[in-house]
Amino acid sequence: MNRQQLVLVPGLTCDAEVFRAQTAGLADVADMTVADTLSDGTIAAMAERLLDEAPDTFALAGFSMGGYVAMEVIARAPERVTRLALLDTSATADAPDYAAVRRAAVKTAQERGFETVLRGSLGLLVHPQADPAIGDAVVAMALRVGIKAFERQQGAIIARADPLPGLGSIAVKTLVLVGNDDRTTPPRYSRTIAGAIPGATLVAIPECGHMAPMERPDAVNAALRDWLSA
DSSP states (O other), rough: OOOEEEEEOOOTTOGGGHHHHHHHHTTTTTTEOOOSSSSSSSHHHHHHHHHSSSSSSSEEEEEEEHHHHHHHHHHHHHHEEEEOOOOOOOOOOOOOHHHHHHHHHHHHHHHHHHHHHHHHHHHHHTTTSHHHHHEEEEEHHHHHHOOOHHHHHHHHTTTTOOOGGGGGOOOSSSEEEEEOOOOOOOOOHHHHHHHHSOOOEEETTTTTSSSSHHHHHHHHHHHHHHHOOO
């Protein structure tokens, strides 16, 4: 297998830890970097930073919010993306009620504490039968990222453009992956994405919530390895 230049794009309140199992498990087939999604206040700015820092051409995998960034990247510079993976994400802009939930989460974090919001959201993020250590790792990662980045990222997500109309022009090998029990971006969102991208492969991971790269690393790595193959 030819080695790939692979850029991994983290999700909301995630850093490189969300992809720790991937950077370890795929090191034999890919040279990986983790994009910076913590410094900017819009999805477009995150995409521009990624393009400024990435190799000339690269494979691109985005998780959750990172999927929004990845779709923005390939819309801006399709000639630079050699293949695309979209993990536990969606391709529609927030409806008003979703945006209201995000604003409420920010307000609650400010008034009652960030960890309170994080602990309260674990039921939406992690499968109920997952090892409790995974939930603890998710919270620790988000606390490390910090509330200010959480506020910026939530604002960026609320204001993001709707990428769905442009997905039909994607012409590279595409993997769409989702935890079968994802409550944050349910599988129907991934089915919509896969149906919109010509030739996309849809993979649903059983007994897995939203945090698929951390919850089911072996299954995610197997799907990514196949996607990275010629």
